[in-house]
Amino acid sequence: MAVSAGAGVGLLRCKETLLNRSPFLPRKAQRMKPAAAMGTEHLLAEFARHMEPFLGVGVGLPCTVMECGDIIYRSTLPRQSGLILTAPGVALALATVSYLWATPGVAPGFFDMFFLAFIQRLFRPSFRKDEFILGKKLGEGAFGVVYRASLANAKPNAPKCDLVLKKATEYGAVEIWMNERARRACANSCADFVYGFRERSAKGKGRGEYWLIWRFEGEDTLSDFMTSKEFPYNVETKILGEVQDLPKGLERENRIIQTIMRQLLFALDSLHSTGIVHRDIKPQNIIFSEGSRTFKIIDLGAAADLRVGINYIPKEFLLDPRYSAPEQYIMSTQTPSAPSAPVATALSPVLWQMNLPDRFDMYSVGLIFLQMAFPSLRTDSGLIQFNRQLKRCGYDLEAWRKTVEPRAGSDLRKGFELLNLDGGIGWDLLTSMVRYKARQRTDAKSALAHPYFNQEGLLGLSYMQNLRLQWFRATQKDYSEAAKWVIGLMARSGTENVGGFTEAQLLELREVAPKKGSQQRNALASILRLQSKVIKTLDESMDEISRQTKSIWWSRWIPREE
Numbered sequence: 001m002a003v004s005a006g007a008g009v010g011l012l013r014c015k016e017t018l019l020n021r022s023p024f025l026p027r028k029a030q031r032m033k034p035a036a037a038m039g040t041e042h043l044l045a046e047f048a049r050h051m052e053p054f055l056g057v058g059v060g061l062p063c064t065v066m067e068c069g070d071i072i073y074r075s076t077l078p079r080q081s082g083l084i085l086t087a088p089g090v091a092l093a094l095a096t097v098s099y100l101w102a103t104p105g106v107a108p109g110f111f112d113m114f115f116l117a118f119i120q121r122l123f124r125p126s127f128r129k130d131e132f133i134l135g136k137k138l139g140e141g142a143f144g145v146v147y148r149a150s151l152a153n154a155k156p157n158a159p160k161c162d163l164v165l166k167k168a169t170e171y172g173a174v175e176i177w178m179n180e181r182a183r184r185a186c187a188n189s190c191a192d193f194v195y196g197f198r199e200r201s202a203k204g205k206g207r208g209e210y211w212l213i214w215r216f217e218g219e220d221t222l223s224d225f226m227t228s229k230e231f232p233y234n235v236e237t238k239i240l241g242e243v244q245d246l247p248k249g250l251e252r253e254n255r256i257i258q259t260i261m262r263q264l265l266f267a268l269d270s271l272h273s274t275g276i277v278h279r280d281i282k283p284q285n286i287i288f289s290e291g292s293r294t295f296k297i298i299d300l301g302a303a304a305d306l307r308v309g310i311n312y313i314p315k316e317f318l319l320d321p322r323y324s325a326p327e328q329y330i331m332s333t334q335t336p337s338a339p340s341a342p343v344a345t346a347l348s349p350v351l352w353q354m355n356l357p358d359r360f361d362m363y364s365v366g367l368i369f370l371q372m373a374f375p376s377l378r379t380d381s382g383l384i385q386f387n388r389q390l391k392r393c394g395y396d397l398e399a400w401r402k403t404v405e406p407r408a409g410s411d412l413r414k415g416f417e418l419l420n421l422d423g424g425i426g427w428d429l430l431t432s433m434v435r436y437k438a439r440q441r442t443d444a445k446s447a448l449a450h451p452y453f454n455q456e457g458l459l460g461l462s463y464m465q466n467l468r469l470q471w472f473r474a475t476q477k478d479y480s481e482a483a484k485w486v487i488g489l490m491a492r493s494g495t496e497n498v499g500g501f502t503e504a505q506l507l508e509l510r511e512v513a514p515k516k517g518s519q520q521r522n523a524l525a526s527i528l529r530l531q532s533k534v535i536k537t538l539d540e541s542m543d544e545i546s547r548q549t550k551s552i553w554w555s556r557w558i559p560r561e562e
C-alpha cells in the first residue's frame, strides 16, 4: 500500500495522540505497542496495516483528513459533527419558519409560483376561442362582457358542458392571474376557473383581449336573492338542504343569515390567507354554486395579490363606493409601489402586518351582513343613505344606532331585533367589522371563531367561550385611544379636577427621558434621521423600479392564442 510523503509527515506528527488511545481510532489501532518501543518505520507500517480501509479514502493532507487532537488539550479534539441544538438556534429557526409562513406566506408563495404553477401549466386543458358557442349575455361591466357558453365540439352524448366566458380588456390579465392563484390555493372559495388566454389583437397592436372561462356555477348571485321579498327564506333550502323545523320569524332568519355569513367568511379567509385581497366584495360578486350548495366569490378583476405585489398600487384604486371601506386604499399611500416579485414576496409579511389590507374586504362583508339584517338597507338608495348617515356619525355604528333607533320604522326595528338575539351577539360581530379604522376591524379567521356562529349565541356560551369572547373584544380595542388618553393627561397634568400627573411626577418622567443635548438624545436623533433617510431612499428606488417594470412582467404566464 502506497502512502504519500505528505501523509507520512502528518502521521508522524500525530503518532503521540494516536498511540495515546484517541477515541477516534478503532480499537485495533488503539491496542498498538508504545511508540518508544518501535522504530518510526515500523510504526508507520504497522499503522498503515491497521488503517488500510481508512487511508484508502483519506490519503492526502494529515490532520485534516484524520480527525485527531490532543487528549491533554481537549479543546483541540474534533467536535462531533451532528447538529447541536441551542436555545438561540431553536428560537432563530422558529422565528424564520414563522416569518416564512406568516400571511401571505413567503414559503408557500415560492412553492406555488415555481412548482404548482409550473405543474398546472403542464396539465391544464387549453382552448381556442373558436371552440366555444356563445349563449346568453350574463353581464356587461366597464371592463368586459360575460356570456354563458358551451363547447362547440362537445360529443353529442357527453354531459352538457356549461361554461361562462368573459371577454375582458386590460384587467383581464389580472383576473386570469388571480383566478389561477385562487384555483391552486382555495378552489372552493371562488367560481371554478377553467382556463384563460390572450388573443392577439387583429392589427397586432395593443395588448389584445383576454378570454376567461369558468364552469357555470348557478343562476343567482346573493344580490338576486337579496332583492327578493322572500329573502332569506329563498336561500334556506338551497344552503341548508331542507326547511328548518322552526316557525317563520327572526330566529329562523337569523340561522339562515348565519350560514350565509359563515360561507362568505370562509371564502374570504381562504382568499386572504393566500395573500389576495378582493377589493370589490358585494352581493353582485357572490354567486350561489348549485353544485357545492355554497356561496362563492366571483370577479377577481380588481383584486390585489399582496404575495407577489400584483395589482397593488397604493395610489390607485378601483372601488364600488357603496361597499368600500372609508380608507379607500388597501395599502397606506406611504407604501411604495410593488417592487420585483421576489423582493415583494420576501417583504410581504411585513407589508401585510403594516397595512392589514384584508380589513378592506372585511368592511364590505360587514355591510353585506348589515343589509341581510335590515331589509330597508337592501336597496341601493337605502344603502347610500345609510352610508351618508354613518359618515355623519364618524363611522361609529353605536352612534348611528343611537340616532336612528328611537325613530326607527318597522324594517329598521326588525334588523335591530335580529341582531339583538342571543344577547346581542350578532350586533357584536357586526360592529367588529364595520369600523372606521382598518386596524380595529376583525379579520375573517377571527370572525369565524366569533360566538355568533355558536348556535346558542351569548346565552349558550360556556366559561371558556366567554373567556374567548372577552379576549376577542380585547384584541379589537383601539389602544391608540388609550395612548392618546395618557398623553392628554400628561398635557393637562396636575390639576385636581382633571386628575393626571402632578408636576412632580412629570419632572420625574422628564428625568427618566434623555435630557436635551445629552448623548442619548443626540444618538436618538441621528437614528431617527437615518431611518427617515433610509425610508425616503427606499421609497424613491421602489418607485423607480416599479416605473421601469410597469409592463406586466407576470403576463408572460398567461397563454397566448396562436
Ligand SMILES: Nc1ncnc2c1ncn2[C@@H]1O[C@H](COP(=O)(O)OP(=O)(O)OP(=O)(O)O)[C@@H](O)[C@H]1O
Binding pocket: 138, 139, 140, 141, 142, 143, 144, 145, 146, 164, 191, 192, 214, 215, 216, 217, 218, 219, 221, 284, 285, 287, 298, 299, 300, 301
Ligand atoms: N362562474 C359563474 N357561474 C355563473 N354565473 C356567473 C359566473 N361568473 C359570472 N357569472 C355571472 O356573470 C355576471 C357578470 O360577471 P362578473 O361580475 O365577473 O363580470 P363583470 O364584467 O365584472 O361585471 P360587473 O362589472 O357588472 O361586475 C355575474 O353577475 C354573474 O351573474
